[in-house]
Amino acid sequence: MKRVIWMIIDSVGIGELPDATLYGDVGSNTLGNIYKNIDGFSLPNLEKMGLGNIQGADAIPAEVNPIAAYGKSDEKSPGKDTTTGHWEMTGIVLQKPFPTFPKGFPMEIIEEFEQRIGRKTIGNYPASGTVIIEDLGKEHMETGYPIVYTSADSVFQIAAHEGVIPIDTLYEYCKIAREFLIGSYGVGRVIARPFIGEPGSFTRTSNRRDFSLEPVEPTLLDRIKEQGLDVMGVGKIEDIFAGRGLTHAVHTTDNMDGIDKTIEYMKQEKPGLIFTNLVDFDSVYGHRNDVQGYASALSDVDRRIPEIIDLMKEDDILIINADHGCDPTTASTDHSREYIPILIYGKKIIPQDIGIRDTFADIGATISEFLKLKKLQNGNSFASKLLRKE
Structure with a gap:
């Protein structure tokens, strides 16, 4: 063949x-x-x-x-x-399965991520990707803080409006998270979740990227x-x-x-x-x-x-x-x-x-x-x- x-x-x-x-x-x-x-x-x-x-x-x-x-x-x-x-x-x-975080990520993980990217974050709880941007999208646009969330899967997801945090910057944030999310915190994927629009009508774009463990x-x-x-x-x-x-x-x-x-x-x-x-x-x-x-x-x-x-x-x-x-x-x-x-x-x-x-x-x-x-x-x-x- x-x-x-x-x-x-x-x-x-x-x-x-x-x-x-x-x-x-x-x-x-x-x-x-x-x-x-x-x-x-x-x-x-x-x-x-x-x-x-x-x-x-x-x-x-x-x-x-x-x-x-x-x-x-x-x-x-x-x-x-x-x-x-x-x-x-x-x-x-x-x-054994990849680790999941049904109550959100431990504060040491969030603090480490914030220190490395030089920005605060919002969110840090399990949620539907479309729901969380409706809930936190306005605050994100006002503060510039990326939205961090997870799900029932082994994922560390970062959502950001393309007009607030450029795509390349969002990808860089994901690479930074991928570097230290290893061992007991080694989620299967870090996922960039960019979106566009205004409060009440946000839409996720096709510029999603997954950053998996090797x-x-x-x-x-x-x-x-x-x-x-x-x-x-x-x-x-x-x-x-x-x-x-x-x-x-x-x-x-x-x-x-x-x-x-x-x-x-x-x-x-x-x-x-x-x-x-x-x-x-x-x-x-x-x-x-x-x-x-x-x-x-x-x-x-x-x-x-x-x-x-x-x-x-x-x-x-x-x-x-x-x-x-x-x-x-x-x-x-x-x-x-x-x-x-x-x-x-x-x-x-x-x-x-x-x-x-x-x-x-x-x-x-x-x-x-x-x-x-x-x-x-x-x-x-x-x-x-x-x-x-x-």
């Missing part, structure tokens, strides 16, 4: 995991609940691939003759955040790059892996831009991996409990699947999966601990049920075998079951 196109439909979970009760996520089913809540909703191209044939996906219509292999995966690492999910699918299984072990991306192949990151992939293992990277403004950039890389016909994250499902709709918006975004991406398939070469493999859930139909606005759907398509792929995988790392292990790389430290490949005999 020469090239894998790997698309992460961020937060599109497909049902609660067995340990969901430990995370307060019983009843979460991002895809299933959207189908149940939106009359006549369908994703014809993903369904044709076998989305509704996945075990337990009872709310989604099954395809008589699916064109792809299909299944779902449990998550072995503790947690339900972006970094944990992406690291696990590329071979890193965490033994992966603690070699990942699939490192292995591919070491083999002299290209690793092309689209969207926040570069941020999630702290730039490690990538040969090319491009950020995106929204899901459609992510598809466009993926297609641009496909047209370059470079061997290796095109690794795309479509984040709008999570950041724009899931965290805001916008069921209709989430459904519309899914339909928009579904309509563009044929464009990707039409560009695929004989040896290309397309893999579509999620990284966690974020059910917009539940009371929670946080991520949800869910199975992730997996779809694998290619001209040499035999459509079949790959079952329920024990770990996201099986996906990375499978890609590693497709590309004939050294075996990863975690995960069991199912590549040999999928490939048609030459």
Whole structure:
């Protein structure tokens, strides 16, 4: 296999995991609940691939003759955040979760941050990103103090109005926080959350940036790059892996831009991996409990699947999966601990049920075998079951 196109439909979970009760996520089913809540909703191209044939996906219509292999995966690492999910699918299984701060950050952390940036801060409590800028945006504009907040995830988020704190300054503040948020305070991500507008009508912009911890072990991306192949990151992939293992990277403004950039890389016909994250499902709709918006975004991406398939070469493999859930139909606005759907398509792929995988790392292990790389430290490949005999 020469090239894998790997698309992460961020937060599109497909049902609660067995340990969901430990995370307060019983009843979460991002895809299933959207189908149940939106009359006549369908994703014809993903369904044709076998989305509704996945075990337990009872709310989604099954395809008589699916064109792809299909299944779902449990998550072995503790947690339900972006970094944990992406690291696990590329071979890193965490033994303990990244730290969270349900009561806000200790004062020594806030004081250290303020001293380093030379400004006071406001906030320092868990909140929805859209709510906190409405609550504190006016004060921020009057004082110039950045808004610091967190969520149920392992994140240190800094919100600032682009007209008050320039984008480059906000990114610098995030880099400063990233430098000392290590060890017991080592959050998975420091996130820049810029916004614009006036009190009562603030809007977050697409200039968000994530500053992740550097992966603690070699990942699939490192292995591919070491083999002299290209690793092309689209969207926040570069941020999630702290730039490690990538040969090319491009950020995106929204899901459609992510598809466009993926297609641009496909047209370059470079061997290796095109690794795309479509984040709008999570950041724009899931965290805001916008069921209709989430459904519309899914339909928009579904309509563009044929464009990707039409560009695929004989040896290309397309893999579509999620990284966690974020059910917009539940009371929670946080991520949800869910199975992730997996779809694998290619001209040499035999459509079949790959079952329920024990770990996201099986996906990375499978890609590693497709590309004939050294075996990863975690995960069991199912590549040999999928490939048609030459």
